[in-house]
Amino acid sequence: MKIAQLLTQVPFYKITKAIEHINVKGLSMDSRSVQPGDLFVCIRGHEVDGHVFAKDAVSKGAVVLVAEEELDTEVPVIIVNDTTKVLAMLAAAFYEAPTESMQLIGVTGTNGKTSITYLLDEIFRAHKVTTGVIGTIQMRIAGASYPAKNTTPDSLSLQQTFARMKEAGVQTAIMEVSSHALNQGRVYGCDFDIAIFTNLSQDHLDYHDNMDDYLRAKSLLFAQLGNSYHMERSKMAVINLDSPVAGKLIRSTAQPVLTYGIKGSADVKAENIHLHEKGVSFSLKTPAETIEINSPLMGLFSVYNMLASASAALASGVPLTTIRHSFEHSEGIRGRFEPVLEGQNFGVVIDYAHTPDSLENVLSTVKEFCRGDIHVVVGCGGDRDRTKRPLMADVAMKYGTDVIFTSDNPRSEDPNEILRDMTNHLEGGYKVIEDRREAIRSALASAEKGDVVLIAGKGHETYQEIDGIRHDFDDREVARELLKQVKESQS
Ligand SMILES: CC(=O)N[C@H]1[C@@H](OP(=O)(O)OP(=O)(O)OC[C@H]2O[C@@H](n3ccc(=O)[nH]c3=O)[C@H](O)[C@@H]2O)O[C@H](CO)[C@@H](O)[C@@H]1O[C@H](C)C(=O)N[C@@H](C)C(=O)N[C@H](CCC(=O)O)C(=O)O
Ligand SMILES: Nc1ncnc2c1ncn2[C@@H]1O[C@H](COP(=O)(O)OP(=O)(O)OP(=O)(O)O)[C@@H](O)[C@H]1O
Numbered sequence: 001m002k003i004a005q006l007l008t009q010v011p012f013y014k015i016t017k018a019i020e021h022i023n024v025k026g027l028s029m030d031s032r033s034v035q036p037g038d039l040f041v042c043i044r045g046h047e048v049d050g051h052v053f054a055k056d057a058v059s060k061g062a063v064v065l066v067a068e069e070e071l072d073t074e075v076p077v078i079i080v081n082d083t084t085k086v087l088a089m090l091a092a093a094f095y096e097a098p099t100e101s102m103q104l105i106g107v108t109g110t111n112g113k114t115s116i117t118y119l120l121d122e123i124f125r126a127h128k129v130t131t132g133v134i135g136t137i138q139m140r141i142a143g144a145s146y147p148a149k150n151t152t153p154d155s156l157s158l159q160q161t162f163a164r165m166k167e168a169g170v171q172t173a174i175m176e177v178s179s180h181a182l183n184q185g186r187v188y189g190c191d192f193d194i195a196i197f198t199n200l201s202q203d204h205l206d207y208h209d210n211m212d213d214y215l216r217a218k219s220l221l222f223a224q225l226g227n228s229y230h231m232e233r234s235k236m237a238v239i240n241l242d243s244p245v246a247g248k249l250i251r252s253t254a255q256p257v258l259t260y261g262i263k264g265s266a267d268v269k270a271e272n273i274h275l276h277e278k279g280v281s282f283s284l285k286t287p288a289e290t291i292e293i294n295s296p297l298m299g300l301f302s303v304y305n306m307l308a309s310a311s312a313a314l315a316s317g318v319p320l321t322t323i324r325h326s327f328e329h330s331e332g333i334r335g336r337f338e339p340v341l342e343g344q345n346f347g348v349v350i351d352y353a354h355t356p357d358s359l360e361n362v363l364s365t366v367k368e369f370c371r372g373d374i375h376v377v378v379g380c381g382g383d384r385d386r387t388k389r390p391l392m393a394d395v396a397m398k399y400g401t402d403v404i405f406t407s408d409n410p411r412s413e414d415p416n417e418i419l420r421d422m423t424n425h426l427e428g429g430y431k432v433i434e435d436r437r438e439a440i441r442s443a444l445a446s447a448e449k450g451d452v453v454l455i456a457g458k459g460h461e462t463y464q465e466i467d468g469i470r471h472d473f474d475d476r477e478v479a480r481e482l483l484k485q486v487k488e489s490q491s
């Protein structure tokens with residue numbers, strides 16, 4: 001692509017040498033993967049400053065650089081004041097603004113993002129729409145799955161993914177938008193049609209200075225909504241009115257707002273909620289009509305996820321009967337309140353709860369139906385928010401009759417240090433078993449008829465990350481395997 005065509009998207013810049021003749025073959029933000037003919041963008045990262053790799057990028061064939069400072073190099077440098085935002089603009093331009101030719105729904109909030117994207121995917125597919133999904137578990141393009149490195153990819157991979165979606169005929173793309181992504185401008189350059197807010201509770205205080213800073217990052221999605229030249233489709237912010245920060249988010253967007261909730265006077269409401277052992281039922285009330293929902297999804301938090309999904313689907317013109325059909329036939333979400341059934345006489349549930357609030361939601365749901373003891377296996381991730389560790393331990397102790405603290409991706413940290421952070425303030429009444437397999441074995445071995453074993457924190461994950469190495473580990477497989485062993489030893 002001609003450089004002049006790319007630069008039409010960049011408002012202010014200074015050029016060190018003539019560039020008109022340059023034809024850009026590709027974009028890169030990582031010197032390790034530069035190809036001849038690439039434009040290389042220097043990003044100041046969390047770990048390193050990409051400007052130091054400029055020479056390396058040029059030696060691999062980069063023909064032009066985008067930087068925030070003058071660089072000693074033979075190729076032209078385009079100097080801008082924010083390379084991160086410029087990378088996102090260039091990426092959107094290079095891939096011909098793919099999000100402008102599809103509907104784009106972004107979901108943000110501490111918990112529920114993956115769940116809502118999956119519910120929306122089921123609804124839109126039932127409505128015969130070709131979908132794309134980007135998020136924690138994987139990327140899906142028109143039915144085919146691809147691995148995901150981050151919940152929200154960097155702006156370059158993201159625009160490339162949208163281009164692939166466009167080519168595959170995707171009509172609606174549904175994506176999770178993490179606070180890290182918003183803070184790092186990964187979604188700058190995306191033309192969102194609908195932005196959904198789930199909830200805000202403590203997480204990621206290793207990255208954000210405090211909860212206000214975390215909220216500010218989340219609010220960027222709503223501030224960005226409608227910030228594109230392409231305004232053919234109407235925009236909508238979908239906001240959980242029961243969240244204490246709803247007002248702040250409503251004020252952060254200039255677009256129309258559709259609220260959902262249970263407690264207040266939301267536009268889309270759930271009434272007559274009945275939580276039971278096999279799912280939930282409730283009346284879904286919209287400004288136009290009311291419909292009865294019976295879903296196999298468990299817990300009050302699932303009602304919130306269904307309300308958010310229903311609101312976004314309604315705003316997209318999907319009939320309420322299609323929405324109901326999807327909720328009633330939902331396949332559930334991998335690693336989210338997922339039962340493991342091997343013929344045992346107690347319940348085993350795998351769940352991705354890795355924040356105090358999500359653990360509270362899941363355990364309160366278990367408590368509602370469990371007639372026996374509650375066994376909890378849980379740990380906290382290394383190199384992540386340390387202040388949530390004692391809070392998660394408190395929640396486990398509040399509900400569990402048999403609590404086993406264990407490892408969950410210690411990463412570069414000493415697993416025992418993490419376990420000490422979780423338990424230092426506790427007086428006793430729990431077990432610490434660092435090896436996660438042994439922790440699960442202990443819980444399953446002591447479970448009796450009518451009990452429930454909750455294995456929390458890793459959900460769909462298929463690894464245990466220790467010292468930068470990902471070892472195969474899948475809570476669901478381990479639980480299945482150990483349940484078979486328990487059964488064999490009993491027969
Ligand atoms: C802390 C954090 O968010 N880091 C993200 C960030 O990387 P970074 O700022 O550390 O990058 P860096 O290593 O300093 O490198 C800076 C620049 O130099 C370049 N470089 C680097 C080395 C080299 O040899 N050559 C080179 O050119 C890099 O390509 C980059 O452009 O930008 C990268 C590209 O977008 C991300 O992949 C990376 O996510 C890391 C892997 C990560 O673990 N992030 C987590 C915390 C995260 O983002 N999580 C959220 C979900 C959280 C949730 O909702 O629960 C997510 O969206 O996944
Ligand atoms: N609406 C909700 N409110 C509170 N907790 C929820 C909600 N939905 C799901 N959860 C809990 O949070 C866990 C994570 O859910 P989900 O994966 O949908 O969230 P997420 O926002 O995508 O998380 P991540 O930030 O890790 O991507 C679930 O396993 C469940 O325990």
Ligand SMILES: N[C@H](CCC[C@H](N)C(=O)O)C(=O)O
Pocket residue numbers: 151354380381382384408409457458461
């Ligand atoms: N997206 C989250 C996932 C946490 C999952 C948990 N298993 C952990 O490793 O802490 C994060 O990267 O913080």
Ligand SMILES: [Mg+2]
Pocket residue numbers: 113114115135136137151176
């Ligand atoms: Mg997610």
